[in-house]
Amino acid sequence: MSLSDRIEELKEENDAVIVAHNYQVGEIQDAAEFVGDSFGLARKVTELDVSNVVFCGVDFMVESAAVLNTDKRIIHPESQAGCPMAQMVDLDELRDYKEKNPDAAVVSYVNTNIETKAESDVCCTSSNAVKVVESLDNPKVLFVPDRNLGHYVKRFVQDKEVDLWEGYCATHDDIMKEDVEKLMNEYPEAEVVVHPECKPEIVDIADFVESTAGILERAKTTSAKHMIIGTEKEMGYRLKKEVPEKEYHFPGDPTCQNMKKITLEKVVRSLERLEPVITVDEGLASRAKKPLERMIRIGRGSE
Ligand code: SF4
Known part of the structure; x- marks a missing residue:
């Protein structure tokens, strides 16, 4: 049985879903029910009616999901996957x-x-x-x-x-202006869309500055055939999957090694054992929840 088939079987057996960040490798994105950015995923989890959620991302994302979803078991396939920033x-x-x-x-x-x-x-x-x-x-x-x-x-x-x-974030901070300009010379008609974690000099030469969700939205709406993308390279997998008719070019090789610590084998192991479960200190969680909820209220325009 392939790993993918085994994953499907285990999800069913254990009332589990997999969510994955946009920077996870393609095979993990394919195994996930939902792929997105960190907070989008944490909120998505709140809408799910399941007992177990395998969260493929780095530690702060999984913690946010645990803070906002105390009624579910939040499982992190690799607890060493942290965020240096x-x-x-x-x-x-x-x-x-x-x-x-x-x-x-x-x-x-x-x-x-x-x-x-x-x-x-x-x-x-x-x-x-x-x-x-x-x-x-x-x-x-x-x-x-x-x-x-x-x-x-x-x-x-x-x-x-x-x-x-x-x-x-070293992954974004290491994106070099010369590499972006080289691609701009090669594809003069390309739209340049970068993540705001890039350095100001990269933001200065971009056409648009967007989150990963915003980058995907640009790909869906722009008439440009080529896009120069300033973010982690795995975003290219999602872009190609959802908007295959365009060409995406990444300056250098922007890679988040921590995101890559999660593998399909580790996802299978997590689903089999239903661990490691992320637990958060109750006192800390209730203090951390307040700024998160305040952000949500601002987003709704109710503050
Ligand atoms: S790309 Fe990696 S290092 Fe950068 S903010 Fe995301 S998790 Fe942290």
Whole structure:
């Protein structure tokens, strides 16, 4: 029996579904019922009527799903799959900043660990970061942890002082301007769409700056035949699967090694054993839930 057939059998036996981030390898995306960005998946899980969810992504994503879905068993096939950017937040330093800046709101990207979220006033995603920061009454904001997404937010927010944490996602930060320009010369008619985790100099030369969901949407709507994409290379798998008539070009080889720690074999093992289950400390979870829920209210326009 193939691994894929075994997975289907186990899902049925164990009342389980698989969700996978856009940066997971193609065979895992194919095994998943839902593929998307981190927060989209966490919210999707809340709508599912199942006992077990195998979450193929890095640790902060699985934690967010566990915080928002206490009624389900959230299983992470590889607990060593973490996010180096989320780990760039030193909690003592963050608490020290808060003490020295009582007027400032801490806005944390969802790409943070539960401890950071628990110290935050509100969370944001790459697609709603500007809206979230604009909605706040505070004169000052600390944007945590991605300095590049923070720089992007600063382009739109003039009425607040925005301090930036010095974190970054190496996968996006390593995308080089020369590599993007080389592709632009090769495909002068291509549309350039980049993720806001890229450096400001990449954002400057892009036609559009979008989250992964936004990149997919551009592919579906643009008339351009070629697209230059500034994000993790596995996004190309999803783009090709959903919009096969276009050609996608990635500058360099942007790879998140942590996302690749999950394999189809590990997914099978997780489904067989229904572990490792991600549990979150109740106190921390209830503090982390507040900034997540506040972000959702802002998204609905109810705050
Ligand atoms: S792509 Fe970047 S932000 Fe996403 S999990 Fe990997 S290191 Fe973290």
